[in-house]
Amino acid sequence: MLGRRPRAAVVGGGIAGLAAATGLAERGVAVEVLEREPYLGGRVGSWTESLPDGTPVSMGRGFHAFFRQYYNLRELLRRGDPGLERLVALDDYPLVDAEGRRDSFRGLPRTPPWNAVLFALRSPTFRPGDLLKLDPRAAAPLAAVSVPGIYETLDGIDAESFLEAIDFPPAARHLAFEVFSRSFFAPPSTMSAAELATMFHIYFLGSSEGLMFDVPDGSFADALWEPLRHYLTTRGVAFRTGVTVSSVQLDTGTGRFRVHGDTADTEVDAVVLATDVPGLRDIVAASELGSAPMRVPPAPHAADRTVATPDALDRWRDDVAALRSAPPFLVQRLWLDAPVRPDRPPFLGTGGLDPLDNISVLDRYEHAAASWASRTGGSVVELHAYAAAVPPGTDEDAWTAELRKRCRERLHALYPETADARVVGELVQWRADCPLFGVGDFARRPTVDTPVDGLVLAGDGIRIDLPVALMERAASTGWQAANRLLAGWGLAGHPLQTVPTGGRFGPLRRAAEHAMRSRRP
Structure with missing residues (x-):
């Protein structure tokens, strides 16, 4: 027990970091969120850019499906939108392949x-x-x-x-x-x-929600993160955006941490590292964490205290360094001067149509895109190319230009009405910061807990032994990171909900x- 109000720094303002900040702030912990980008949401963030004619438009890292099984993510979003009114349902998730065969999840x-x-x-x-x-x-x-x-x-x-x-x-x-x-940004x-x-x-087999999902009715910032920021600010959470954290230093005498940012340092009792995989690797490699004894026992009895030995700390550092990033992906958002045919689905997944992985028609569900389309008579279309690794010896700029060209060609073949449309504006994201869930990685994937008491991890690349994935893994590890710290201070945690950890249909499970x-x- 500290005998005073604990202070925590959350490094990373994405889903995992915001879940951790919420879990801590709701139990009275003083929280400061340090985010590298000027916006919140991480890979589900959005910001404002301009079309060539000066029109301001929202841009982000691409389409995200908010599945109904994302219980812990939805609990987070309810803090800013209690009725989840900013999420709208898409009634199908159609798939099409190179032969024109189509699958649908409607009516299952x-x-x-x-x-x-x-x-x-x-x-x-x-x-x-x-x-x-x-x-x-x-x-x-x-x-x-x-x-x-x-x-x-x-x-x-x-x-x-x-x-x-x-x-x-x-x-x-x-x-x-x-x-x-x-959708995990990796080829099978x-x-x-x-x-x-x-x-x-x-x-x-583990849930009854199936593959139906919701999407925000506006930009990620407007629909999701600004309402949550307001909720957290009223509970004393301080946000510092545009801050790059380089390292964390543990004072083995006081047991407190100093978080080193490029604008100022922060001294706290606990740290949540909720960054992407490259950021986590860099911060851990540069951090001075010593081999201090655990300040707060993981169990209620003092006899259960453990010591973070140098060997344990070195193994943990090696495990963090071994985390791999998935191949790069492309997000190509197009503002067209002609409409997409009205019977086109808001979202279409593709198989065997390399390099294209899906098409989204944003003006079917996002207010700002719909307003632009209504005003101009055009449409706003987004194309994704996942796992688009640059071939050896190929210039990256030339490769991304080729990807953009091939994705547009796939769009024209699937939606021929777009072939003659003029591209009024084009914004592109080319990123390589998603975790890779590669063969044999699970055993050494870092967990929320670390060998250093008061330091925890969160994010969609962090191991948690629950059936969760993607955004829901980020949210779940964020809540769990908060719970670990709260337990050390003798404070109540927050419940986590998932689909059953085993198959629900008994006869099939026993036969299997x-x-x-x-x-x-």
């Missing part, structure tokens, strides 16, 4: 496993006989997912090889599973099969577990 039953079975049976890439050809023993882990147990089973296998072993039809692999794999050949199986559990046991030597 909500009860697992029938949601997954019906999706497969009505897919043009999956014939009824294909179900009988599947290898039940190879496919068993999909039906018997448990977290973290699934990582012991499948983390050493890549997603592509796993699906080939199951004998999924190649077209089904490309149209369904590859689309979801690439480099992504852990355990992550793919966990994702299948989250969206199908039997199949898994029978395949062991």
